Amino acid sequence: MALIKITPEELEQLAAKFSGASEESQQMVSTLGSGISNVQQNWAGVSATKFFGEYEAWSKTMTGYVQLLQQISTELKQQAQKFREADVR
Structure with missing residues (x-):
């Protein structure tokens, strides 16, 4: 049997931090x-086309980071619930 030294409340607190970080990151x-x-409205040319093409990929990476933070939060909440259910048994 595994020895668990963390409480469901601690997991939920950490989940809340990840969720908050996700929200802050989304705003940013x-x-x-x-x-x-x-900037795009006032910049044209080859260098602008190159930059904005790259930015599109970077934007997807940033969005992925935001989603990952939320996924971690969700997983931590689920684990907290599993710990609670195990304690009831």
């Missing part, structure tokens, strides 16, 4: 995206 991605949109 949105703010940065708005800034990029403003």
